[in-house]
Amino acid sequence: xxxxxxxxxxxxxxxxxxxxxxxxxxxxxxxxxxxxxxxxxxxxxxxxxxxxxxxxxxxxxxxxxxxxxxxxxxxxxxxxxxxxxxxxxxxxxxxxxxxxxxxxxxxxxxxxxxxxxxxxxxxxxxxxxxxxxxxxxxxxxxxxxxxxxxxxxxxxxxxxxxxxxxxxxxxxxxxxxxxxxxxxxxxxxxxxxxxxxxxxxxxxxxxxxxxxxxxxxxxxxxxxxxxxxxxxxxxxxxxxxxxxxxxxxxxxxxxxxxxxxxxxxxxxxxxxxxxxxxxxxxxxxxxxxxxxxxxxxxxxxxxxxxxxxxxxxxxxxxxxxxxxxxxxxxxxxxxxxxxxxxxxxxxxxxxxxxxxxxxxxxxxxxxxxxxxxxxxxxxxxxxxxxxxxxxxxxxxxxxxxxxxxxxxxxxxxxxxxxxxxxxxxxxxxxxxxxxxxxxxxxxx
Ligand SMILES: Nc1nc2c(ncn2[C@@H]2O[C@H](COP(=O)(O)OP(=O)(O)OP(=O)(O)O)[C@@H](O)[C@H]2O)c(=O)[nH]1
Ligand SMILES: [Mg+2]
Numbered sequence: 055x056x057x058x059x060x061x062x063x064x065x066x067x068x069x070x071x072x073x074x075x076x077x078x079x080x081x082x083x084x085x086x087x088x089x090x091x092x093x094x095x096x097x098x099x100x101x102x103x104x105x106x107x108x109x110x111x112x113x114x115x116x117x118x119x120x121x122x123x124x125x126x127x128x129x130x131x132x133x134x135x136x137x138x139x140x141x142x143x144x145x146x147x148x149x150x151x152x153x154x155x156x157x158x159x160x161x162x163x164x165x166x167x168x169x170x171x172x173x174x175x176x177x178x179x180x181x182x183x184x185x186x187x188x189x190x191x192x193x194x195x196x197x198x199x200x201x202x203x204x205x206x207x208x209x210x211x212x213x214x215x216x217x218x219x220x221x222x223x224x225x226x227x228x229x230x231x232x233x234x235x236x237x238x239x240x241x242x243x244x245x246x247x248x249x250x251x252x253x254x255x256x257x258x259x260x261x262x263x264x265x266x267x268x269x270x271x272x273x274x275x276x277x278x279x280x281x282x283x284x285x286x287x288x289x290x291x292x293x294x295x296x297x298x299x300x301x302x303x304x305x306x307x308x309x310x311x312x313x314x315x316x317x318x319x320x321x322x323x324x325x326x327x328x329x330x331x332x333x334x335x336x337x338x339x340x341x342x343x344x345x346x347x348x349x350x351x352x353x354x355x356x357x358x359x360x361x362x363x364x365x366x367x368x369x370x371x372x373x374x375x376x377x378x379x380x381x382x383x384x385x386x387x388x389x390x391x392x393x394x395x396x397x398x399x400x401x402x403x404x405x406x407x408x409x410x411x412x413x414x415x416x417x418x419x420x421x422x423x424x425x426x427x428x429x430x431x432x433x434x435x436x437x438x439x440x441x442x443x444x445x446x447x448x449x450x451x452x453x454x455x456x457x458x459x460x461x462x463x464x465x466x467x468x469x470x471x472x473x474x475x476x477x478x479x480x481x482x483x484x485x486x487x488x489x490x491x492x493x494x495x496x497x498x
Contacts, residue, residue: 055308055327055346061090063348066128075112075123084109087131095278095310096138100317104134118362121355128352129359135343140316144338145296145323149182150267152237155228157264158298159257159288160272162245165300165326167196169272170242171203172326172334173298177238178208185236187227188213189220189260190244200242207331210234220244220256221263228264241266254291261292268295270323273315275299278307282314289318300326303333312342361391375486377479380443382471383435386428431471433461446475 065086072079084105091101108130117126136142156173158166167190174184186204188211190196197213204211212227224241231239243260247253261269271294273281281299288294297315302308302325315322322337344353365388371381435443437460442449449457449472451465458465 055302055305057306058090058094058309059346059348061093062346065090066347066352069124069128072124075127080109080112080127083127091309093306095307096313097279097310097317100138100313104138108134118359121359125352125355126359128347129355132343132347132352132356135346136339138313138316139339139342140322142340144336144341145321147176147323147336149177149238153231153239154237154268155239155241155264155266156268156270157241157243157261157266158270158272159243159292160245161250161253161274161284162193162247164245164272164274165298166245166272167200167203167242168329168331169270169298169300169324169326169334170200170240171207171209171331173240173324174204174209174238175207175331176324176334182237183210183235184238184240185210185212185227185231185234187211187224187231187239187241189223189227189241190246191218191220191223192244192246196242196244203331209240210236220260224260224263250287254288257288258291269293270296270298271320272298272300273311275302275308275311275325276305278305278310279314281311282318285315285318285320289320294320296321296323298322298324298326299337303327357391361388364388372478372482373485375482377475377482378444379435379438379446379475382475382478383432383443386432386435390425390428390432430461430463430467431474434458434463434468434471437461446472 065083068086069075069083075083087108088101088105091104092098108127111130111134112123112127115126117123121129158170160166167188170186174186177184184207186200186209188197188200193199197215201211201213210231212223212230214223214226217223220243227241228239241260241264243257245253247256269292271285271288273284275281277284285294285297297320299308299311299315299322302311305311312322325335325337327333327335344356364384368381368384368388371377372385434457437457438449442453442457454465454468454472458468461468
């Protein structure tokens with residue numbers, strides 16, 4: 055991954071060093087992005103779809119206020135990479151029932167046994183009782199390999215050194231874990247078979263016997279974009295619920311492995327970034343791309359642009375007439391994130407501020423006063439029920455008292471917020487009415 059990170063950080067530094075982005079430099083930057091991605095073994099069609107979208111969006115969309123076109127280009131690169139890697143947000147790694155049975159499958163040497171220990175440590179750190187079962191009867195030493203790892207991470211272990219029957223080991227192992235009240239059972243399987251057919255058949259048999267809550271496919275990232283074919287081959291035999299990509303630390307083809315697995319429709323949950331049991335990470339496309347682009351300092355930019363976009367969506371909602379207190383709540387969140395940049399802040403009537411301040415306040419004072427009021431309103435909205443947020447009309451005097459108490463404010467504060475809501479509503483209706491009139495005038 056290091057070469058990929060270096061290539062991208064160099065590119066970003068170059069973009070930042072440009073005076074401005076004209077047609078020629080845009081093309082050059084796009085070509086460089088293509089080169090980097092192809093070198094990372096990302097397939098040609100994925101590469102071209104990423105750069106095409108960046109190009110189109112760069113030409114069509116205007117950067118939000120306060121964002122330079124160079125920053126905007128970097129932001130588009132960031133966003134399109136995140137999209138190619140499966141989108142926003144970290145996957146849920148919660149264990150949804152007890153005991154939870156997790157089965158690992160994968161080809162020989164992909165890293166299943168190491169991964170079993172990593173997962174055990176990960177969940178033991180989350181205060182779960184974890185047990186490991188070794189069903190591999192082919193690889194000499196598999197039993198000791200996992201047994202030792204289990205001791206290292208303090209997991210329970212079950213295996214049968216001299217057995218030749220994976221299904222019988224599995225049955226005994228599951229009973230053993232049940233008796234020991236284990237929360238999470240991780241089943242390691244063999245990767246060493248005469249051929250792929252044998253491997254897949256045995257995986258199926260173990261699946262039928264174990265009835266796992268989750269089947270996690272372990273894939274070696276060094277195979278690059280071949281990962282898709284491998285995922286699909288396994289999918290034909292057993293349902294694949296998640297993927298663990300190993301050896302991300304030691305390959306230049308990580309990009310290909312990631313994008314191809316995602317294209318096959320599987321969900322990447324974890325990545326392995328070293329041989330040690332601690333070298334496991336939950337896969338989060340956002341974080342991953344941030345690291346790839348070396349964007350510690352660009353995080354603020356991303357936040358800002360995202361907030362501007364959110365605000366635009368809220369404005370649209372408002373203009374469509376969908377105004378309730380939930381809209382106001384979203385509006386407040388975006389104002390607090392954007393501060394002085396907020397368009398909505400300009401809409402905030404200064405008449406809402408205590409009269410004695412209005413004239414004498416500096417902009418800064420007005421701002422901090424407004425922020426203070428926003429925070430108070432935010433608390434008030436938090437102590438309302440969903441029903442009240444959606445239908446503010448039902449909020450009567452006794453509800454106002456309850457809400458005020460919950461938010462630690464006075465009923466007067468709650469009324470102030472409700473007045474603001476009414477005011478917004480009137481304003482919007484007026485805007486809509488004048489638009490309709492205008493529409494009639496120009497014969498729409
Ligand atoms: N660098 C690096 N090496 C890893 C990672 N995960 C596993 N390995 C190494 O990959 C090799 C194979 O790992 P195993 O866990 O034995 O693989 P396996 O899938 O259980 O292999 P079989 O049991 O033969 O199917 C070992 O040398 C591990 O240390 C990783 O995330 N990074
Ligand atoms: Mg193994």
